[in-house]
Amino acid sequence: MIQVIIHEVAHSLDLHGAYKDKPLSGSDRMWKAYNADPNTPNEYSKTAMVENVAEQTMIAVFNEIVPGGFGTIEPEWKKISNQYHFVQEEGKLAGKGNSIFRPGSSEKCTHKVPSTKPVNMNANSKFRLKRLVSARNKPDITLRRDIIPIEVRAEGEHTNCAHREGDVHM
Numbered sequence: 001m002i003q004v005i006i007h008e009v010a011h012s013l014d015l016h017g018a019y020k021d022k023p024l025s026g027s028d029r030m031w032k033a034y035n036a037d038p039n040t041p042n043e044y045s046k047t048a049m050v051e052n053v054a055e056q057t058m059i060a061v062f063n064e065i066v067p068g069g070f071g072t073i074e075p076e077w078k079k080i081s082n083q084y085h086f087v088q089e090e091g092k093l094a095g096k097g098n099s100i101f102r103p104g105s106s107e108k109c110t111h112k113v114p115s116t117k118p119v120n121m122n123a124n125s126k127f128r129l130k131r132l133v134s135a136r137n138k139p140d141i142t143l144r145r146d147i148i149p150i151e152v153r154a155e156g157e158h159t160n161c162a163h164r165e166g167d168v169h170m
Helices: 002-015 028-036 049-065 081-094 123-132
Strands: 148-155 158-163
Touching: 002 049, 028 049, 028 081, 049 081
Parallel strands: none
Antiparallel strands: 148 158
């Protein structure tokens, strides 16, 4: 199950502008890494570059967090290493030197999509929520002043992230 979660999050990172090359699956540099390797991780990653980036991200995450990396479980790892190393490097650039694939590696989170209000699941929950969350014990979901809000907007065939004018930049 965790593979599916990482794969789907990888699509979000790719298509919502987390990387320098937005989207990574459409970048010349990703295609160069792809062409430099004789293989892909599996047949599914051959169906489209967007799927290959998602599969390579799973490997990049594994390579980043498991001692010894991907080579400890795959003897032919070099056949796809240009691709997943490229994704791994893009993850470090996106994290400003801290890998976005390694939990806890960032010294400080500097960007965040602003939180939304809680969603009521049914009519009864509306009343429960009202009782549980009064004006005085309502959780503060505002961003700290040093966090840069990310505005997500549709542009062309994919979504990009843009900083709002006037935001505090550290």
